[in-house]
Amino acid sequence: MTGHVSAGRVTALTAELVRVDTQNPPGREAAIVSSVAAVLESSGCETRIFESPSGRPSVLARYSCGRPGAPTLLFNGHLDVVPVAAADWSVPPFGGIVRDGRVIGRGAADMKGGIAAAIEGLRACQDAGLPLAADVEFHLVADEETGGAHGTEALLDAGLIHADACIVPEPTELRVAVAERGSYQARIEVTGESGHGGEPGRSRSAIADAARLVGALHLATFHDEAHPLLGRPSCNVSMIQGGLATNVVAPHCEFVIDRRTLPGETAGDVLGSVVRKARETCPDVDFTVHPAFFCEASELPLPHPFADLLLDAAGAGSTPVGLSLGTDARFLRNRLGIPTVVYGPGSMRQAHAVDEWVSVTDLTAAARTFAKVIASFGQ
Ligand SMILES: [Zn+2]
Structure with a gap:
């Protein structure tokens, strides 16, 4: 035919x-x-x-x-x-x-x-x-x-x-x-403390903290074992914004992650893996994860x-x-x-x-x- x-x-x-x-x-x-x-x-x-x-x-x-x-x-x-x-x-x-x-x-x-x-x-x-x-x-x-x-x-x-x-x-x-693969997207909000831009060492910059978190999450590996056809999950930091004014230490910064997932991973599993990775690498950073989208x-x-x-x-x-x-x-x-x-x-x-x-x-x-x-x- x-x-x-x-x-x-x-x-x-x-x-x-x-x-x-x-x-x-x-x-x-x-x-x-x-x-x-x-x-x-x-x-x-x-x-x-x-x-x-x-x-x-x-x-x-x-x-x-x-x-x-x-x-x-x-x-x-x-x-x-x-x-x-x-x-x-x-x-x-x-x-x-x-x-x-x-x-x-x-x-x-x-x-x-x-x-x-x-x-x-x-x-x-x-x-x-x-x-x-x-x-x-x-x-x-x-x-x-x-x-x-x-x-x-x-x-x-x-x-x-x-x-x-x-x-x-x-x-x-x-x-x-x-x-x-599936996709888990979330906004991660980092909180710092505003202060005078002339003395940046005296307050906590949310941008500096976010930079460390970005370094921990972007291209991070999440599993020891790779799926035979899908490889490992990936994580891309896709957007970022923060700061208040040129002469102020940044009190806020937030960025968005797109974490690709493997079969069997739930939204809760992925959230847990992201939070663990962030806390292990940057235990002193004040952050909150706001889940935005999940497809398995x-x-x-x-x-x-x-x-x-x-x-x-x-x-x-x-x-x-x-x-x-x-x-x-x-x-x-x-x-x-x-x-x-x-x-x-x-x-x-x-x-x-x-x-x-x-x-x-x-x-x-x-x-x-x-x-x-x-x-x-x-x-
Ligand atoms: Zn299509």
Whole structure:
């Protein structure tokens, strides 16, 4: 059935999806759901639009293989894209331009190309006239880029996700990703004592104390044992501000950390590790940690037959990899226990970048892999 994958069709659909501005924030998914639903209906799916309690729409589509009790293979992809600064782009970001073997535009790689490749995989199976052994569902969701609360998490809370396995076609350069790190972000407030700038030794500078803490936390190591695919947790001090006036010893300073996490680490674990590291290194510094954001890491523990199925379909030499960033796969893995693999066309280096693009070669290769998985799942 891979011979039925059409490069022209998957390219045209990617470009068509890119041409709809679905920037999040503010979250413009409403602009795209009816055209996506129409595409899926024309591919034999039953579709419906789900609205989160906040009114953000996602498309749910189901292609029935006609066998009662057949297992369900789910594709979960997000319709929202990150905002653009159009002045920085060399082409219109929502032009859906196809040039030199690439589709160029916001969302081409992250992840409208992946969604188009998944739909093309199903179309190729249909064109080949293959009898399928599994139902195929698509959850094309809102809000992944700002955390998923109004998209995949809203579907989960509404009890609408039931599947035996799931593929999230985010851009992985056609690699089979079975694990991803999470993220813990916090603001750390350091308190000093204001005093005359002419006698800085007489009072306690919050900036000087914060500098020591930054030195302790930035690039710190947190575990002796590395995860085989994800390595060790990392810590980046990403923003800092402090001080009152040029001639005053600084009474306040605060900075923000982004501590990437490993599977199994809770927000409490991470907070504990950060506080321990800070206290060990700087026991005399007066600081308070204000947690701001947490999304947990996740993984599909290997070996697993669904990972093997993807590795076989992806072709010779495929080995499982880990991602250093989070996707909606974490909801499916951690909250529902659904075996979930992230695999798709394009590169995360293109995701969120100026002049974002995905190659037609990748789109076609991903669609072939998806066609193989759809054809063999449940057989
Ligand atoms: Zn994405």
